[in-house]
Amino acid sequence: MAEYRDYGPAAPHGPDMTATHDPLHEMTPNEKQIFDYLLKPDDSYNQNGIYWGDMSWPEQIKFASKNDAQETKREASSVWSMFKKDPLSPFSYYFKNMVIPGAGLGLEGYVLFSIGNLKPLFQAEGSFAKCWKKPYSACNPAWIAAVEYMEISGIIVGQVLVGILGDWLGRRWGLIQDASIMFIGLLMLTAAWGVTLNGWIICYVWSLFFYGIGVGGEYPMTATSGMENAVGSGKISTKEDCLHRGRKVTSAFLMQGWGQFFNQVILIVLLLIFHHGSGNPPYSHVAVQWTYRISFAIPAVGTLWLVYYRTFKMKSASKQLAAAKRKSKVTGYDTDSLKLTFTYFGPRMIATAGAWFANDVFFYGNKLFQSEFINVILPDNDSIMPGWLYNLINVGVSLVGYYLASFLIDNKLYGRKRMQMVGFFMDFILFVIPAFNFERYKSLEHIKEFQTMYFLSSFFNQFGPNAVTFLVAAGVYPTPIRATAHGVSAAAGKLGALLASVLYNYIDTQMKFYVVPWFGLMGMFVTILFLPDTTGLDLKEQERRWQFIRAGRESDYHGVAVHPKHLSWWERWRGVGKYYDAEADYKQKIEEMRADWEASEARKADEKAGAWDEDADAEHEDSVWSSDVSTFFEKTRGTGTGNSPLLAPKEKEFVE
Numbered sequence: 197m198a199e200y201r202d203y204g205p206a207a208p209h210g211p212d213m214t215a216t217h218d219p220l221h222e223m224t225p226n227e228k229q230i231f232d233y234l235l236k237p238d239d240s241y242n243q244n245g246i247y248w249g250d251m252s253w254p255e256q257i258k259f260a261s262k263n264d265a266q267e268t269k270r271e272a273s274s275v276w277s278m279f280k281k282d283p284l285s286p287f288s289y290y291f292k293n294m295v296i297p298g299a300g301l302g303l304e305g306y307v308l309f310s311i312g313n314l315k316p317l318f319q320a321e322g323s324f325a326k327c328w329k330k331p332y333s334a335c336n337p338a339w340i341a342a343v344e345y346m347e348i349s350g351i352i353v354g355q356v357l358v359g360i361l362g363d364w365l366g367r368r369w370g371l372i373q374d375a376s377i378m379f380i381g382l383l384m385l386t387a388a389w390g391v392t393l394n395g396w397i398i399c400y401v402w403s404l405f406f407y408g409i410g411v412g413g414e415y416p417m418t419a420t421s422g423m424e425n426a427v428g429s430g431k432i433s434t435k436e437d438c439l440h441r442g443r444k445v446t447s448a449f450l451m452q453g454w455g456q457f458f459n460q461v462i463l464i465v466l467l468l469i470f471h472h473g474s475g476n477p478p479y480s481h482v483a484v485q486w487t488y489r490i491s492f493a494i495p496a497v498g499t500l501w502l503v504y505y506r507t508f509k510m511k512s513a514s515k516q517l518a519a520a521k522r523k524s525k526v527t528g529y530d531t532d533s534l535k536l537t538f539t540y541f542g543p544r545m546i547a548t549a550g551a552w553f554a555n556d557v558f559f560y561g562n563k564l565f566q567s568e569f570i571n572v573i574l575p576d577n578d579s580i581m582p583g584w585l586y587n588l589i590n591v592g593v594s595l596v597g598y599y600l601a602s603f604l605i606d607n608k609l610y611g612r613k614r615m616q617m618v619g620f621f622m623d624f625i626l627f628v629i630p631a632f633n634f635e636r637y638k639s640l641e642h643i644k645e646f647q648t649m650y651f652l653s654s655f656f657n658q659f660g661p662n663a664v665t666f667l668v669a670a671g672v673y674p675t676p677i678r679a680t681a682h683g684v685s686a687a688a689g690k691l692g693a694l695l696a697s698v699l700y701n702y703i704d705t706q707m708k709f710y711v712v713p714w715f716g717l718m719g720m721f722v723t724i725l726f727l728p729d730t731t732g733l734d735l736k737e738q739e740r741r742w743q744f745i746r747a748g749r750e751s752d753y754h755g756v757a758v759h760p761k762h763l764s765w766w767e768r769w770r771g772v773g774k775y776y777d778a779e780a781d782y783k784q785k786i787e788e789m790r791a792d793w794e795a796s797e798a799r800k801a802d803e804k805a806g807a808w809d810e811d812a813d814a815e816h817e818d819s820v821w822s823s824d825v826s827t828f829f830e831k832t833r834g835t836g837t838g839n840s841p842l843l844a845p846k847e848k849e850f851v852e
Contacts (some may be wrong), residue, residue, distance in 0.1 A: 258533070294447040310480075350409045356687050552692070554661070557715040560697065622652070672727070699711070
């Protein structure tokens, strides 16, 4: 069957306001079957045309399980076919579709993880220790503390600033800018120097701040471009788009975990190389210098390649944003969309920003376990190797959580919202138990239990809020301000990290365990109340709803984006779901398709006459219609309304 033109992110053309045309009454059975195929795909509707969210719970389980089994079989068959043709082709597919989109996050994960890993190395070497350990005889302690504060501050600046620029200038330029800043920042970190140790630490801190700006911008740019590029260029979403969009985005995000893994491996190898094959103290000043500087030089090479790739190989990264701006007749930053987003989706910001804030407090808190159990297991240890090796194990556990999250993030029976709620709740449990039994679990006979909770807290953080917050902060907002909303949410998360880094300097370890768990409950409750569950909801359907809102016609939209299944508790309480009407939406979509078809026919006529400007409406480039659809619209030509305020000027002229 041919590919079909749909009703997707182009502006919806509205229902029949004159009540003079009912498309369902004029369809032949064959035409009805074609429209059902287009408008009720089998990944979301059963054979009776019922949306999966309208089914009973047992029916949902049966429907989702059947679809998952079929899709798993299809994907396994596809991978096997690729492997038979070329054994390396599945790996090249993974590299192209998951590794490269997440390369920026992988590189920043490497560098930021390195900052924490290098600190104990600096504290263990004689001359550096004068700067990094009390009584700070060679350095101003304010600058030592600033290492964490300035890094986080730079990230916050980048998240907000580049988020806005990404919606203003486009995703591609945001991606190029991020990679360029990170590359320059890595050169600064590698070459950081000073006449005195205090001068060096000042240079090191400002280099981190600059690098952090690029890191911060990487969050909204990778999430939004990954989200939008996971959706095909046509207006009809393919099954791949609908079933695996979340997996594509989280697969890019999990590269952050691989960055952390490779950083730890490379640091261990470098120290062994420059410290004569030993990881034990005393560490020489030369060994520390070479280890730390080369560890930053290595990702600089990868980041330079990333600048090249994004400049010359990602020229269509802003395509969906450009299409959304054309529909809204906006050329710069869409301030109207920003105002409307806070008006209609403000509570969602509480969910995405609040949950991210709570998660980052946990993310920092996870490190509390490690220092305690190492002190118990190795009470006289003065080597940095045990800490690095336990880090490596912890990152491995985290990667398992990352991958499991990517596999279940689109599952209709589990999905984003449940994953985040369960993750927050499990982290709450895993922190609150040792908090009220601290002395018991840090004793030698119970230290294994303490270690188990440490690794499980890492697992549920990744298989939960850390993966989900990254995805939903882009997925629940409209295209014109998606990067801004994601940047603001991510910045709120880093405020949580900043709170943790400041607070932990003033309270002891047991008090930290008393404080941290309650952020898990906070994250769980804001998720329950304010986060909509977009699992199984087509991104283009969300954009379709947004076009109605943008035109001041929220009540005229009746599609599944306002189905109670996809609304937060707060939105349901406000009555947003009252507009959902499956039958009215079906008729409405046909009328929208009619307007698209008539506009397409008019464009063909103009193209023959040489009057059509091909660049004027690039999103129509993939218009292909089946003969049955064309025949139906031909025989009912002129019965559509053509009076929708959402029609683009040229389309409206064609329809009329």
